[in-house]
Amino acid sequence: MKAIEVENVKKHFGNVEALKGVTFSAQQGEVVAFLGPNGAGKTTTISIMLGMRAPSSGTVKVFGMNPRIPKARARLGAMLQESDLPATLKVKEAVELFRRLYPRSLPFQQIMDMADLTEIADRLCGNLSGGQRRRLSFALSVCGNPDVLFLDEPTVAMDVQSRAAFWDSVRKFKSEGKTIILTTHHLEEADALSDRVLVIDHGKVIVEGTPRAIKEQVGGTRIRFHGQVQEQQLQNLPGVTRVNINGVNEVYTRAPEAALREILQHDITDLEVSKASLEEAFLNITARN
Secondary structure, three states, X not given: OEEEEEEEEEEEEOOEEEEEEEEEEEEOOOEEEEEOOOOOOHHHHHHHHOOOOOOOEEEEEXXXXXXXXXXXXXXXXXXXXXXXXXXXXXXXXXXXXXXOOOOOOOOHHHHHHHOOOHXXXXXXXXXXXXXXXXXXXXXXXXXXXXXXXXXXXXXXOOOHHHHHHHHHHHHHHHHOOOEEEEEOOOHHHHHHHOOEEEEEEOOEEEEEEOHHHHHHOOOOEEEEEEEOOOHHHHHOOOOXXXXXXXXXXXXXXXOHHHHHHHHOOOOEEEEEEEEOOHHHHHHHHHHHO
């Protein structure tokens, strides 16, 4: 079942066309990473999906409903990049306050456990660190047991342990059939969590697919080494999609075994073989656009 449907959405701010016909959908129980450079149109698209803005043209539906009506909004949760917290409330008081705003909220302790807040339950919101504020923001976003959850740069300021725990919570939330829309500049996060990735630039979706499929666009494997090999020889290796020579030879290929057999016939050192990253694919795609 489609949780979100966005059809040819355009948005104008005066003479500026922020969105130029965005179309995509998200299935129930799917994690979709929404990526793009600053100013690409991500925030505008999310605000329209949340019902905070109306599109200039086109349609948006949440479970078949207009996201601006209360019945639809009750099924949405959002952890925005910037949010104010009630500084004089304790963490547990803020969670309980938000729970009471929803008709079918999650149990208090479940929320606290999901966001790893139990140990700081009695701390004032105004005394939280940056990472702790993000964890509380996540807790408040799931208070209403949303069917669609928007996460905008969720792990900014989180330490490594908190980020790993957050990823586990997102996976558990997904396993319960929830749809998650994720925006992040940590592309390893999008790679680890998402079923599908959309890249938006200049107000339109330019690429859509699984993380693996998008990484394949720059060649599935990166081979790096030092050695005197002519650039044309590298270009002629099996499955090669891209070659960089800048102090070190770097080859992207969809046929790594065959390419390696030929490379190893040369006098080389410092050989490294790794999968192309989503970040490399993203930079390559947005540079082309």
